[in-house]
Amino acid sequence: MTKYICYCRKSTDEKDRQVLSIDGQMAELKEFAQREKLQVIDFITESKTAKEPGREKFAEVLKRIEKGEANGILSWHPDRLARNSIDGGQVIYLLDTGKLSDLKFPTFWFDNTPQGKFMLNIAFGQSKYYVDSLSENVKRGIREKLRRGIWPKEAPLGxxxxxxxxxxxxxxxxxxxxxxxxxxxxxxxxxxxxxxxxxxxxxxxxxxxxxxxxxxxxxxxxxxxxxxxxxxxxxxxxxxxxxxxxxxxxxxxxxxxxNFARPRNKGHNFRFTGFIKCAECGSAITAETHPRFYKRTNRKVVFNYYRCTKSLGSCGQKYITDVELEKQIRNLVRKTSLPEEGYRIWQKLLEEDKKSEELSASQRSIELESKISNLEDQENTLLDGYLQHIVEPEIYKKKKNEIFDRKLKLNDEKSKNGESGGGRLEPFANFIKTAKDGEELARAKNNLSELAVWTKNAGSNFFLGDKLLKLTLKKGFDTLFSTRHLPNSAARVAHLSFWAGLEGIGPPLEDLESPGLPLTYSPKQLLIIL
Known part of the structure; x- marks a missing residue:
């Protein structure tokens, strides 16, 4: 009597949704075995694709048949056994040698005769053709997506x-x-x-x-x-x-x-460390916490200090409390801020310059379009040479990437000079917006992070000496600071405008007393130094 091993398989990447699940196959095969009075000695299941050889459980089935434990295989369909020529050939070979005497499928007729093996071979061939054509269809779909500029995989975050x-x-x-x-x-x-x-x-x-x-x-x-x-x-x-x-x-x-370096866990969140150095020795300024217990009132008070690390040698500088340093920084932010009236004046000038920028950007876009069109012609010529086997694949890929890089740079330039126009004025727009926000930032509370970011944007070369913070203000902010004594916003904006030439924003301090400076320069002339 023929002894059968029941083999059930469903690939984890199965594209055919009509294929039964492993549990469904087992239920159908048990019912089929009872109806046909088949002796099944074992049920073996596997969740792996049959496109390529190397399935462990399927190899186990064939090995047990070669040992003589069984001489028949029961499965749902021939494509459950093989979708590649090697596995299909092994099954046919076992039939030829007589070690495998029968195959049973509820969905396919098989008889161990030359005609039956011929039909089985066709079934295996159809299964392989299905896999090959499916793979080619997937590749064709991916190529079409790539031509249309569509990412063919799972969408990135966002x-x-x-x-x-x-x-x-x-x-x-x-x-x-x-x-x-x-x-x-x-x-x-x-x-x-x-x-x-x-x-x-x-x-x-x-x-x-x-x-x-x-x-x-x-x-x-x-x-x-x-x-x-x-x-x-x-x-x-x-x-x-x-x-x-x-x-x-x-x-x-x-x-x-x-330039990223993993930040160390400092235990405390001191916002004014990392960018200030000691004015005496040049070492970094650090911060630490010191608790103090008062016996009379039976309470503990925590004090935060900023001090020199003295990492470069001995230093006589004393500590400064976090309250004192914060007060100095808030005062600095307040004195380098731009009043609301001055902000409105500059916004008006910006709008005028944007119109001029948009006109020149339109003309530049036409020039860039012509260059991009020429590169696309080169790309098409290269593709024709590749399809006609004139250009080697490696050369094609290299040249295509070179043309793509050039097109990308031109498209980037086009986007900067295109519809948005006035995009080059964005640095100055950001400057006056940041400067305007300074006054409100200085008044707010519990905003040390924002204060630290604003301060680093406004200055550089921060040094702490004799409990005083010293720094170099960046262009624009230095003018706002040096004109803080002037009577009104219009006067401060006039100074900012007059000295906004190629040398940078801001007048020399000795010239600040000159009255009635005209609005000579526009925001476009500030771009070079911002």
Whole structure:
């Protein structure tokens, strides 16, 4: 009597949704075995694709048949046994040698005769053809997506795969979180783990609901997909998806990642360390906490101090309390801020310059379009040579990437000089916005982080000596500081305007007494030094 081993398989990446699950196959095969009065000695299941040889459980079935434990196989369909020529050939060979005497399938007729083996061979061939054609169809679909600038895999964080349009769309909520993560990493000294926690709190997690891994955060911050390009199989492609990260922000993040050093856990969150040095010895300024217990009142008071680390040698500088240092910084911010009236004057000038910028940007865009069109012609010529086997694949890929890089640079330049116009005025617009916010920032409370960021944006070369903070104010902020004694905003703006030439913003201190300086310069002349 023939002894059968029942073999059930369903691939984890099975594309045919009509194939029964393993449990479904087993139920059907048990019923079939009872109906046909078959002796089944074992049930073996496997969740693995049959496209390639190397299935452990299937190899076990064949080995047991060679040993003589069984001489028949029961399965749902021949494609459960083999979808490649090697596995199919092994089954046919065992039939030829007589070690395998019978195969039973509820969905396929088989008789161990030359005709039956011929039909089985055709069934195996059809299964292989199905896999091959499916693979080719998938590859063809991927190539078509790449030609259309569509990323053919799972959408990056901040995007989602639209099942209806088959496109990658911006997730209105998560994209804001991703953009904020880019900005936080660029503007704050925070670690990759802190970025991951920030995203977790804002509902961006792994598929299992966990916090993102550090490598996932790094991949996100380095992914050029966010600025409209992607790399697939060694080739660069221009994406057709919408972007929400600017090229300038992306480049800042890349630079920050190159210089990034994992911050040490200091235990305390002192905001004014890391950028101030000792004026006497040049060592870094650190901060520490000292508790003091008062017996008379039976209470403990904690004092925070900033002091020289003395890492470069002996130093006679004394400590300064955090309250005293904060007071000096708030006073500095207040004196380098731009009054509301001055802000309105500059906003008006900015609007006038934007109109002029838009006109010149339009003319430049036409020139860039012509250059891009020429590169596209070169790309088409290169593709024709590749398809006609005139150009080698490696040379084609290299030249295509070179042309793509040139097109990308031209497109970047076009975006800067295109519809937005006035984009070059953005640095100055940011300056006056930052300067305007200073006054409100100085009045607010519990905002040490914002104060530290604002101070570092406004100055450099910070030194602490004799309990006084000294620094070099950056262009623009130095003028606002040196004109703080003038009677009104118009007078301060006049000084800022008059001296905004190629040498930088701000008049020499000895010239500040000159009255009635005219509004001579426009914001465009400030771009060089901001």
């Amino acid at each position: 995007y989602f795969n639209d099942l209806k349009t088959k496109l990658i769309e911006v997730d209105s909520k998560k994209s804001k979180v991703v953009k904020k993560a880019f900005e936080k990493f660029c503007n704050s000294n925070i670690s990759f783990s802190e970025i991951a926690r920030f995203m977790y709190v804002n509902d961006i997690k792994t598929k299992k609901g966990d916090c993102l891994k550090v490598d996932q955060v790094k991949h996100m911050l380095r992914n050029p997909f966010y600025i409209g390009t992607f790399l697939y199989s060694g080739e660069l492609y221009k994406g057709s998806h919408k972007t929400f990260i600017s090229k300038a922000l992306f480049n800042k993040v890349q630079k920050q990642m190159e």
